[in-house]
Amino acid sequence: MRYFFIIYALLAVLVVSIGGFRGEKFKDTPIRIFPDMDEQDRIDAQELSPFFADNNGARLPVENTVPQGLVQADLADENAKQFTNDNSYYHTGMFDEKVFGTGLPVSDLALDEANLEAFIKRGKVVFDSNCAACHGVSGNGKGVVASYGVPGVFNLIDSTLPDGGMFDVIANGRGNMAAFGYQIDLKDRWAVIAYIRSLQYARKAPLEQVKAAYEAAQ
Numbered sequence: 603m604r605y606f607f608i609i610y611a612l613l614a615v616l617v618v619s620i621g622g623f624r625g626e627k628f629k630d631t632p633i634r635i636f637p638d639m640d641e642q643d644r645i646d647a648q649e650l651s652p653f654f655a656d657n658n659g660a661r662l663p664v665e666n667t668v669p670q671g672l673v674q675a676d677l678a679d680e681n682a683k684q685f686t687n688d689n690s691y692y693h694t695g696m697f698d699e700k701v702f703g704t705g706l707p708v709s710d711l712a713l714d715e716a717n718l719e720a721f722i723k724r725g726k727v728v729f730d731s732n733c734a735a736c737h738g739v740s741g742n743g744k745g746v747v748a749s750y751g752v753p754g755v756f757n758l759i760d761s762t763l764p765d766g767g768m769f770d771v772i773a774n775g776r777g778n779m780a781a782f783g784y785q786i787d788l789k790d791r792w793a794v795i796a797y798i799r800s801l802q803y804a805r806k807a808p809l810e811q812v813k814a815a816y817e818a819a820q
């Protein structure tokens with residue numbers, strides 16, 4: 603019983619010392635063993651800043667300027683919508699919400715003979731800036747990031763995924779690959795698939811076919 607009272611008293615002291623003084627404000631510099639990023643050279647949202655004449659930390663963009671990279675989303679434009687509830691093949695790469703389809707949604711993309719080349723070239727721009735660091739400029743999975751040890755980067759030349767499956771990996775990510783749905787809009791996702799197909803074809807095209815083009819380019 604004696605021990606019980608001792609333990610009880612100790613517990614009471616412990617509870618009071620841990621819980622009792624919380625919320626008390628103090629002005630001394632706190633002891634920080636690991637300061638981490640407690641203090642940063644920045645202005646928090648809504649914070650005052652004596653740097654500006656009006657003491658307002660939050661600033662409006664300078665008049666008559668447009669922030670670099672800001673493209674006003676045109677909501678009437680189908681391609682400006684990154685995410686919708688539309689379950690069509692164009693938006694999901696799937697038929698009936700479960701089967702990955704293959705082929706480009708030609709009519710949604712308004713593709714024809716005249717603009718196809720520009721479309722594939724657009725795919726190259728998107729691929730080179732977003733994918734080549736991992737998958738390699740030729741799509742062979744030997745990009746610079748892979749050479750630093752990111753495991754399992756896929757060789758896209760060997761990919762057997764249907765177009766819709768590729769669309770899904772690009773939009774939603776898989777394994778070590780992040781989702782690109784936020785960065786790459788609908789039309790560009792299809793453009794990059796078209797470009798990957800052209801990379802695959804370039805590797806598998808019969809020699810006679812490429813020989814003439816190769817020699818012509820010399």
Ligand code: HEC
Nearest residue numbers: 732733736754755756761762763768771776777778779782
């Ligand atoms: C950070 C590196 C990285 C980047 C950037 C990246 N990928 Fe990937 N990708 C991977 C990895 C890793 C995998 C294998 C994922 C897994 O574990 O299944 C993969 C898988 C894929 C696959 C699946 C291939 C198959 O047959 O299963 C496709 C398609 C693909 N990536 C396309 C792209 C495209 C298009 C881009 C650019 C928009 C891109 N990736 C950007 C790392 C990357």
